[in-house]
Amino acid sequence: MSQRQVHLAAHFPGVNNTTVWSDPQSGSNIDFSSFEHFSRAAERGLFDFVFLAEGLRLREHKGEVFDLDTVGRPETVTVLSALSAVTRRLGLVGTLSATFNEPYDLARKLATLDHVSAGRAGWNVVTTNDAFTGENFRRGGYLDRADRYRRAVDFIHAARSMWDSDAGPFDFSSEFFSIFGNFPVPSSPQTHPVLFQAGDSPEGRDFACANADAIFTRHAALEDGKAFYADITERLARFGRSEDDLKVYPGVTFIIGDTHEAAVERSRSVAYQQVSGPGAIAFLERQWGRDLSAYDPNGPLPDIEPDDGSGNLSQGRVQHVKDPRPLIEEWRRLARDKNLSIRDLVVEVSTRHGFVGTADEIAGSMDEYIQERAADGFILIPHLTPGGLDEFVDTVVPALQARGVYRDEYPGDTLRDSMGLPGPTPADQWAAAREASDQPVGK
Amino acid sequence: MNLPLAVAIAPQATTEFNALTSVIRQADSTAGGELPVRWLVLRDDFVSGADALTVSAWLAPQSERIELVPEVPVTHNEPFHVSTATATLDFASTGRAGYSPSVQTDPSAASAVGRRSAAGADAVWDEAGDVDDVVHRLWASWEPDAVIRDEATGRFIDRDKVHYVDFTGTDSVGEEFTVKGPSITPRPPRGELPVLVRVSDDASARAAARFADVAVLDADAFTDAETGRRLLDAVATGPARPTVLLSVALTEEGRTARGEATASVLSALVDEANELVGVESAAEATDVAGVEGILLDAPTPDAAVAALSGGERAN
Structure with missing residues (x-):
């Protein structure tokens, strides 16, 4: 078979403005029945896994809990474990902090999850750097930014050592840990859960190449994705690994229509659901670093300048931009050229949907991405809870199957089988590969 | 009959996953029968077996009636995670979750985590009380009607x-x-989850008096009338006034020392314990601290299944 196969996965609609809560079809974001409905749809579509994000403190804006987006989520391992009882083949991937957890406790929980799910556990390793989140934890914001990946590397190494022990002794010492004992859980079906990484900086990419089985990326455009994929493949070689060892999954939004025009129109209407008037003002306030509540979301962009030391207006979000002024200038130009109101502008710059078209068009685009090595699979990010996958599974999945690039059944029992990953590599081999490379990952 | 009944699985046996599905099925099927099981406790001492809360979450969709009360190690773990995980278990079980804090005095638990040294029973139980306090505050940090989905103002929550809970406690x-709070997880369906405390010494008896809804008097601690009376009095001298269960060890075959775990055998054990400590009957026990029900301590899931199916037959 010369054609590369498309892989699919699903991100449970998150705590952000991609998720539309005002739609009549929007259900609970916390009831277990929503997670069950969503996961069953993913499994019906033969998806590799369902993916849960993490946020260990409610986001704040202007010193108060941010109230405009969906708020509230379950504890990740607990809900994934419950989902393992209502699914049979679907992988269960949770985002869990390597900063506000300890290796022994988390390794034990993940080994338990891998057992009860019969080999379907995955862990998206993230670091949580800020003191803001730390206020919910005993140790507070204890870790310097420079140390966050280094502790995570050691954390993973310690966890893998425990998983390798098969209910035996472990003894792990490093700059960040001095831990020993007996790991009480026997080897789980996958031995090591599938590890994901989601950071995008050069050090984040090296971290993934040196430690992970899969990457969750933001590079959803075709050329961007190809460049990312090529970069990752090159980095992998430095750790003695090939592209078969690390799977690349961009997170993508999608809008399906009966015709292309209908999809475009639907995309526009969903975008305006995603960006309410107050939501548009809050979006600008994050860039301006100041209160803009006096502005009309249906009026022109604020003519005042951003606040200089703006850093703390918004807390609990991933920050991508340092100096807001160039971006604000660009937005002003865009708004002038296209005659956009504040809300129009925010829709324009923040809600572009990844795949918009008929089911056949989307299947064709996804196929192209995979054949062109812009990705190995996609993590779909629907905008509705819990039914946001249903239409995709009913229409795009058959279209992919008709093209011969999507499976008719699960290939095996475990998440590794579904993703086409090799078996687990022992902790010591990971460490040796990191040592042998000339990359200063985590050093 | 109204004998409050719990079944507990030993921590070493919580990795017998397949057998646990039989326990949950068997326990669930006792509802409406002669001797209904109300609580299933998966024990967790942190250094043996699987993570009991994670296993309980997997059992939640496989059951309909029984309340799931995992032991949750609290000494070396984060109270914030304890709160969100227990709340999530309550969502996954649609309102059938409880939890039982388990404390770690063992140096092996301390060295496995590596954050701080081991401490004695008094210190870890005092800390468990503070942990339970903040866990409750986090559950309650969302009012029941906090989610408003108000399109007119664009607000999802009020x-x-x-x-914020802004809690300060003292560790072991x-x-x-x-x-800081608030919780990231909305208020669980039950609002407040019932808390079960195993009483094995004076420190745990004080903890039960402070915050338990259900106190389980360990058979090992109930060595004589005087000790039993002292622990029961300690459990009763606090604000919590828990329901008191007596733990009864099961053999591998699922039998008690007095034979099969039938309703008559178990109520005889309750009466006997109360007589020993000077309480006339279980009914009186609500006024003068005494034993009201039984927790069957099963060494394995198979022993629990045998005990519960034996009870059905014998009645």
């Missing part, structure tokens, strides 16, 4: 109904710890 080595 932030005036989501509260005497250090202060703080939790």
